[in-house]
Amino acid sequence: MSEHRRIRIHALRHNPRDPASEPRLQTYELEEQPGMTLFLALSEIRERQDPSLAFDFVCRAGICGSCAMIVNGRPRLACRTLTRDFPEDVTLLPLPGFELIADLSVDTGKWMRALSERLAAWLHARQAEVDLSRIEEPMDPDLADRIYELDRCVECGCCVAACGTARMRADFVGAVGLNKIARFSLDPRDRRGDGDYYELVGDDLGVFGCMTLLGCQDVCPKELPLQTQIAYLRRRMARAGA
Amino acid sequence: MKVVYCDVLVIGGGLAGLRVAIGVRQRGLDAVVLSLVPPKRSHSAAAQGGMQASLGNVVKGAGDSEDVHFEDTVRGSDWGADQRVVRMFVETAPKAVRELAAWGVPWSRVRRGDREVIINGQRVTITERDAAHGLVAQRDFGGTRKWRTCYVSDGTGHAMLFAVGDQAIAHGVPVHERREALALIHDGSRCGGAVVRDLVTGELIAYVARATVIATGGAGRLYRVTTNAVICEGIGAALALETGVAALGNMEAVQFHPTGIFPAGILVTEGCRGDGGLLRDAAGHRFMPDYEPEKKELASRDVVSRRMAEHIRRGGGVPSHFGPHLWLDITLLGRAHIERNLREVKEICHYFLGIDPAKDWIPVHPAQHYTMGGIRTDHTGESTTLRGLFAAGEAACWDMHGFNRLGGNSVAETVVAGMIVGEFVADFCQSPRGNLDLSTALIADAVAAERAALDALLASRGDESADVLRAEMQQAMTDGVGIFRTGADLEAAVARLQELLVRSRRIGLRHRVDGPNPELVTAYRVRRMLKVALAMACGALARRESRGAHFREDFPRRDDARWLCRTLATWPRPGDSTPTLNYEAIDVGAMELPPGWRGYGARDYVDHPDTPQRAAQVAATRERLAGAGREEVQQALMPFRHLLPPRLRAGNDRLPESAA
Ligand SMILES: Cc1cc2nc3c(=O)[nH]c(=O)nc-3n(C[C@H](O)[C@H](O)[C@H](O)COP(=O)(O)OP(=O)(O)OC[C@H]3O[C@@H](n4cnc5c(N)ncnc54)[C@H](O)[C@@H]3O)c2cc1C
Numbered sequence: 001m002s003e004h005r006r007i008r009i010h011a012l013r014h015n016p017r018d019p020a021s022e023p024r025l026q027t028y029e030l031e032e033q034p035g036m037t038l039f040l041a042l043s044e045i046r047e048r049q050d051p052s053l054a055f056d057f058v059c060r061a062g063i064c065g066s067c068a069m070i071v072n073g074r075p076r077l078a079c080r081t082l083t084r085d086f087p088e089d090v091t092l093l094p095l096p097g098f099e100l101i102a103d104l105s106v107d108t109g110k111w112m113r114a115l116s117e118r119l120a121a122w123l124h125a126r127q128a129e130v131d132l133s134r135i136e137e138p139m140d141p142d143l144a145d146r147i148y149e150l151d152r153c154v155e156c157g158c159c160v161a162a163c164g165t166a167r168m169r170a171d172f173v174g175a176v177g178l179n180k181i182a183r184f185s186l187d188p189r190d191r192r193g194d195g196d197y198y199e200l201v202g203d204d205l206g207v208f209g210c211m212t213l214l215g216c217q218d219v220c221p222k223e224l225p226l227q228t229q230i231a232y233l234r235r236r237m238a239r240a241g242a
Numbered sequence: 243m244k245v246v247y248c249d250v251l252v253i254g255g256g257l258a259g260l261r262v263a264i265g266v267r268q269r270g271l272d273a274v275v276l277s278l279v280p281p282k283r284s285h286s287a288a289a290q291g292g293m294q295a296s297l298g299n300v301v302k303g304a305g306d307s308e309d310v311h312f313e314d315t316v317r318g319s320d321w322g323a324d325q326r327v328v329r330m331f332v333e334t335a336p337k338a339v340r341e342l343a344a345w346g347v348p349w350s351r352v353r354r355g356d357r358e359v360i361i362n363g364q365r366v367t368i369t370e371r372d373a374a375h376g377l378v379a380q381r382d383f384g385g386t387r388k389w390r391t392c393y394v395s396d397g398t399g400h401a402m403l404f405a406v407g408d409q410a411i412a413h414g415v416p417v418h419e420r421r422e423a424l425a426l427i428h429d430g431s432r433c434g435g436a437v438v439r440d441l442v443t444g445e446l447i448a449y450v451a452r453a454t455v456i457a458t459g460g461a462g463r464l465y466r467v468t469t470n471a472v473i474c475e476g477i478g479a480a481l482a483l484e485t486g487v488a489a490l491g492n493m494e495a496v497q498f499h500p501t502g503i504f505p506a507g508i509l510v511t512e513g514c515r516g517d518g519g520l521l522r523d524a525a526g527h528r529f530m531p532d533y534e535p536e537k538k539e540l541a542s543r544d545v546v547s548r549r550m551a552e553h554i555r556r557g558g559g560v561p562s563h564f565g566p567h568l569w570l571d572i573t574l575l576g577r578a579h580i581e582r583n584l585r586e587v588k589e590i591c592h593y594f595l596g597i598d599p600a601k602d603w604i605p606v607h608p609a610q611h612y613t614m615g616g617i618r619t620d621h622t623g624e625s626t627t628l629r630g631l632f633a634a635g636e637a638a639c640w641d642m643h644g645f646n647r648l649g650g651n652s653v654a655e656t657v658v659a660g661m662i663v664g665e666f667v668a669d670f671c672q673s674p675r676g677n678l679d680l681s682t683a684l685i686a687d688a689v690a691a692e693r694a695a696l697d698a699l700l701a702s703r704g705d706e707s708a709d710v711l712r713a714e715m716q717q718a719m720t721d722g723v724g725i726f727r728t729g730a731d732l733e734a735a736v737a738r739l740q741e742l743l744v745r746s747r748r749i750g751l752r753h754r755v756d757g758p759n760p761e762l763v764t765a766y767r768v769r770r771m772l773k774v775a776l777a778m779a780c781g782a783l784a785r786r787e788s789r790g791a792h793f794r795e796d797f798p799r800r801d802d803a804r805w806l807c808r809t810l811a812t813w814p815r816p817g818d819s820t821p822t823l824n825y826e827a828i829d830v831g832a833m834e835l836p837p838g839w840r841g842y843g844a845r846d847y848v849d850h851p852d853t854p855q856r857a858a859q860v861a862a863t864r865e866r867l868a869g870a871g872r873e874e875v876q877q878a879l880m881p882f883r884h885l886l887p888p889r890l891r892a893g894n895d896r897l898p899e900s901a902a
Contacts, residue, residue, distance in 0.1 A: 051760060052755075187348075
């Protein structure tokens with residue numbers, strides 16, 4: 001049997017609903033197992049050491065985007081973060097920019113829903129009523145692939161947490177919002193044009209608020225081409241606003 | 243007491259729940275959706291491989307139709323499915339794909355001309371038709387005779403859930419996130435909503451609704467190793483079971499997926515094998531053709547998982563620190579294909595195994611994957627015993643999967659059931675049957691009962707740990723109610739689960755606050771999960787035959803003479819230690835496809851006495867209508883179209899098979 005490392009997880013503890021609660025770091029020590037992810041480590045802590053530690057995991061496979069948190073200073077999906085890639089000390093903080101529920105759990109759901117409502121981020125179909133019995137409209141296969149590239153966003157919130165603008169303006173739409181606009185504007189099934197998108201993101205809370213610091217693209221767990229999309233959108237919006 | 247009133251309460255914000263909610267909104271009713279998590283994080287997002295619908299756009303799908311999809315699904319179910327419901331499903335699936343296309347799902351599309359694919363380990367060139375260029379593409383999946391699985395790269399569930407989630411927002415459907423239904427409000431014959439706990443504040447709220455729809459997904463977490471998300475705990479089934487009135491159907495029918503990565507159980511899609519990936523053993527030998535010469539790696543999931551377990555038992559497994567496993571080899575598909583069409587697989591291999599699937603074989607082992615059983619409903623999605631309670635999606639036993647579901651048929655079921663059941667829920671609410679007059683006292687009592695149970699848990703000085711009980715339950719299910727089952731193992735599992743149920747009354751908490759408290763959540767859930775686990779184990783013990791995913795080594799044959807029936811489990815008295823089992827016969831005389839050999843798997847089974855006669859009738863009808871169109875023949879064999887909501891009755895256009 002090989003010797004396993006002892007690792008120390010320092011997790012932020014705070015329950016904002018409890019008037020007596022003060023934010024503090026709490027340290028848990030445990031033995032690292034082969035292939036241990038932060039999902040496995042935190043689950044073990046909860047089962048064996050501290051049943052009160054709050055965090056969010058759902059798919060635990062890097063697909064659903066629930067478990068974004070700050071791991072040693074950087075936003076990541078905790079479920080697919082292997083402890084072996086880190087030193088013995090790992091500090092976990094909740095994702096900034098979102099309402100804290102407790103400890104490492106934040107309310108990304110409410111934020112993302114509000115964003116979708118504000119940006120009308122759904123497909124605005126050209127046709128009011130589609131006859132579902134008829135053969136579907138064809139679409140260029142490459143275009144479908146390109147739309148999917150942008151559709152892969154999982155709304156995890158990492159890009160918001162890493163964004164300089166979001167830190168200064170709480171209602172900045174973030175790379176997640178701009179990417180959604182880019183996605184729908186690429187989709188020929190959506191009837192909206194640049195003029196419509198300009199109304200939604202043609203200001204400092206939208207595409208002109210981005211300071212191109214590249215934080216979003218660096219941390220995006222799905223490796224979305226966020227900066228290119230934003231740059232491209234900015235050019236088009238500048239034209240639409242002119 | 244806080245009360246929320248609505249027309250329709252949908253418990254569950256996955257594909258099924260959201261699609262039902264949109265449907266009733268479109269009919270002018272108000273719906274509220276509850277979800278444990280933000281809806282786009284529901285487990286539907288994890289579906290990778292795709293959605294079956296007989297569009298027949300790709301050349302390998304040409305000639306596909308509702309008829310072929312119907313037969314594949316019924317064979318897959320090992321004749322356990324309700325064939326009328328299967329017909330309703332296959333008829334609506336193409337419409338569902340097309341609706342999703344209109345809602346923005348970026349389905350992968352057909353590209354005209356030559357392309358190389360891997361079929362049966364060989365690289366071959368196929369030529370896609372000009373006429374199909376740009377239409378929704380299909381890939382191969384297990385248990386299907388045509389390439390029928392529509393897909394979005396390998397993020398199908400994600401793309402579907404985001405499109406449907408966006409439409410729910412567009413339709414103004416409110417989703418109350420981080421709210422968990424704890425109990426249904428009912429008077430023994432009529433369901434009128436649920437008692438709900440806010441997972442952030444701990445507050446209890448009564449949701450009162452004319453129709454209540456359970457769309458809570460699967461129950462994989464009853465097992466130790468599962469592909470399911472951590473929130474798939476079968477609570478929806480427990481909600482129904484604890485009414486004492488509503489029944490669960492076929493809970494013993496549990497699917498194990500062949501390719502969970504080892505040991506974590508995270509799924510790599512069936513698309514890996516559909517696209518040409520192979521299973522290999524410790525010696526690197528491709529062993530599936532030895533067992534299943536017809537369909538090889540692409541037999542149905544129950545069969546492939548069983549063959550893998552059998553091969554491991556015979557010593558073919560690769561030994562490892564965590565036990566034996568087998569290999570999935572997709573290296574032959576080539577890097578370009580993997581990076582375009584199997585990208586999630588590549589990410590999963592990279593992050594969780596540290597390997598590159600374009601170069602390395604993937605360690606796999608069958609893992610619990612899907613709950614065929616669920617809340618028993620009729621074809622409208624309504625409980626057959628509790629009025630006003632509906633179910634849809636994986637939580638339901640509607641019953642189109644019988645004892646084994648085909649890959650790609652589940653996300654298809656969620657949206658199809660959403661479309662169909664949503665209409666019936668709206669009909670219900672707009673008819674006199676939908677009137678609700680539950681007394682305020684009944685509602686207050688329901689809330690008070692849950693409050694008292696939670697307070698008792700919070701105050702308990704009991705000596706049992708909820709986490710330990712859950713882990714023991716998962717182990718008991720894994721040991722006794724797995725791929726291979728025997729009477730002795732099942733008896734042992736039932737006994738262990740019963741003991742755990744008794745011990746669960748003595749759970750004590752270390753953390754006694756009623757806000758965000760994961761330990762409290764585990765405590766109240768594990769008691770409910772144990773009842774669902776008992777429904778599975780007792781159903782499996784009682785069913786002395788093998789059918790689909792339910793395989794009894796002591797009764798290895800399918801026995802239509804005695805077991806062509808659906809298990810119904812209820813829990814009439816809260817203090818009971820086992821569910822009450824009843825059976826619902828499946829009528830051979832009404833079947834369009836009478837029982838026979840599935841085309842893969844075991845060949846010997848015991849016929850139902852009515853089967854020869856029904857088979858002769860079907861053959862005679864087909865002969866009599868030899869020149870007629872296929873719809874006329876179908877109509878003569880088993881009419882179903884009248885069962886569909888009127889707006890979904892039209893047939894489906896597709897490219898002619900002869901199109902160039
Ligand atoms: C890894 C994986 C891959 C898969 N791939 C495919 C595939 O390629 N093709 C295919 O056809 N099928 C696939 N499946 C199966 C398919 O994804 C699921 O069966 C289907 O998505 C289930 O959808 P649903 O809407 O019924 O439930 P889910 O999407 O699981 O949603 C359940 C909802 O219920 C909520 N909920 C649960 N309990 C409560 C409660 N007590 N109170 C309030 N809310 C509650 C949850 O928050 C969630 O919103 C796959 C499954 C897995 C596990």
